[in-house]
Amino acid sequence: MDLHLVTYFVAVIDHGGITKAAQALYISQPSLSQAIRTLERRLGTTLFDRTGRRLTLTEAGRTLEVAARRILADVDRAKARVAAVRDLEAGAVEITTFSAFSLHPVVDLVRRFRARYPRIMVRVSDADGPSGVHTALRRGEAELGITDLSAEHGGMVAIPLVEQHLVLAMHPDLAEGLPDPVPRALVRDVPLVVDLGSRADAARTGELLGTHNVVVDCAHPTATWEFVRRGIGATVVPAPLARQQMPSAAVRAIEPPLIRPVGLVLRAGEPSPAAAAFIASATEQLREG
Incomplete structure (x- = not known):
């Protein structure tokens, strides 16, 4: 079922008819009428009783209304969660490293990032040296690695941080x-x-x-x-x-x-908003000394 058809269906209910719903949705009345008929045809049932002057829901329509409103509410919540991650108000950044760097520079990097983005959780996992960092990144177990840049990092993007x-x-x-x-x-x-x-x-x-x-x-x-x-x-x-x-x-x-030499490594491609923010925070700290 197309999401826009569900949206149109609920709009007709909320506005009490095709005309007002079409005005609210900024579409033509014939287009909205056709969309409702398409929805009924796909479901194989009649959703509105059209015998009177005002559209009223059939039994099937009332059943669909409950599910439709739940679908739209779930979509709204999903959009809110995505927006929160995009705006760095929620979410997490996954980092992998090993014992050599578990305190320096990891603690200072995380402290600075958390001061700027207090709603983003930082997960730091343990790896078995540079090769373990690569393995975690390739498997998607982490998005960023903090490692020794003197090791081989073929196929990865390396960002120097500190010596x-x-x-x-x-x-x-x-x-x-x-x-x-x-x-x-x-x-x-x-x-x-x-x-x-x-x-x-x-x-x-x-x-x-x-x-x-x-x-x-x-x-x-x-x-x-x-x-x-x-x-x-x-x-x-x-x-x-x-x-x-x-x-x-x-x-x-x-x-x-x-x-x-110590730095960040990550797979090629666009990082998540949280990872991009961590990279920016880390490199800014480097510039400031």
Whole structure:
């Protein structure tokens, strides 16, 4: 059943006849009469009793009226929901990332976005490194990925956001005697707490790994920070994260600098309104430094 025929049918009821309904709908009276006959023909029944001067509903017409008004109400609600998403008053943006970025830069990006669009929910899912981000995007499990841009991102649109300067964070006792910055070769003699299971992290920190200097292989950031706080080993983290999460730790730069480019990746094509707004917010934050 065509939606416009349902609309015409209800208009005739509400306006008490063809003439006034046609005026309200801005169509000709013959066109509206023909539309009602078309609806009756498709349904195989008579909807209006035309014997008197005023159209009245038949039993079939009264039955259809209930369903027709419900259909139009459902359409109106659907339009309102679509408009709310379009106007960023409702909906969600789906993001996938992995542990290396779960705090920096994800937290700042989400905080800024939510301050501007408080009615949009942000869903952040966990992926297994850059390849896991790609998998989630291809499967439609997320629309945006936050990942290491030094990895291969063929077939995806990549948007640079920030360069993370990685540093060594450690207990002050462990830092005694270490220069600042610490040459990479010297880091190989420092006990480290790192995530060897992350291929992305392992590829980036590979130069820092000596024969026996990884004392704890840990995939959980919170546990890693506690190991550092207790002096078990140093860890390699972005400089802002070291200051925020390990304020009591001694921080040493690495020479030559260890830099990790971070950005958004997404499939080609037009993003949803919520995703487009997140991209705009993130890139604006980048411009502002």
